[in-house]
Amino acid sequence: xxxxxxxxxxxxxxxxxxxxxxxxxxxxxxxxxxxxxxxxxxxxxxxxxxxxxxxxxxxxxxxxxxxxxxxxxxxxxxxxxxxxxxxxxxxxxxxxxxxxxxxxxxxxxxxxxxxxxxxxxxxxxxxxxxxxxxxxxxxxxxxxxxxxxxxxxxxxxxxxxxxxxxxxxxxxxxxxxxxxxxx
Numbered sequence: 001x002x003x004x005x006x007x008x009x010x011x012x013x014x015x016x017x018x019x020x021x022x023x024x025x026x027x028x029x030x031x032x033x034x035x036x037x038x039x040x041x042x043x044x045x046x047x048x049x050x051x052x053x054x055x056x057x058x059x060x061x062x063x064x065x066x067x068x069x070x071x072x073x074x075x076x077x078x079x080x081x082x083x084x085x086x087x088x089x090x091x092x093x094x095x096x097x098x099x100x101x102x103x104x105x106x107x108x109x110x111x112x113x114x115x116x117x118x119x120x121x122x123x124x125x126x127x128x129x130x131x132x133x134x135x136x137x138x139x140x141x142x143x144x145x146x147x148x149x150x151x152x153x154x155x156x157x158x159x160x161x162x163x164x165x166x167x168x169x170x171x172x173x174x175x176x177x178x179x180x181x182x183x
Contacts, residue, residue: 006112007109009108014058020047022067023050026097035131035137054083078094078096078100081113085129094109126171128146132167134167147169149168
């Protein structure tokens with residue numbers, strides 16, 4: 001299975017070496033990191049680990065949190081995709097560069113990723129892990145039909161996350177329509 005998902009304005013795909021500067025711009029910007037690390041920039045080894053983890057997800061599951069690229073220009077304006085949580089549930093995620101906030105790109109990407117999860121991967125449900133004060137991301141989750149299951153510790157969903165409160169959203173995708181890819 002090839003990870004290439006398009007929307008009206010975006011192309012979601014695997015990471016390339018040439019995408020690293022766009023990712024570094026995001027992870028070194030305090031505004032972009034506000035809801036991820038309280039504004040702390042990622043170190044180079046954290047960028048490396050993220051890209052390596054996404055390459056593993058792509059190899060093992062055919063999906064990852066890949067770059068969100070504008071079709072019109074080829075500019076990487078964020079990241080969006082699917083990745084497994086520790087319990088086997090897949091997490092739907094989106095993260096759009098601040099110059100493109102409030103343009104509907106996160107909702108556009110998330111909507112198309114839900115379709116991919118249902119129709120191509122045959123998943124029964126999806127989760128979203130959101131910092132509780134991140135009202136914009138919570139609105140995206142609710143707009144695409146996700147429901148808040150509660151506030152819990154991030155450690156309950158993925159051991160790489162610190163022990164911090166997260167808003168845990170879920171979405172039932174109904175009956176799987178296709179065969180799941182081998183894990």
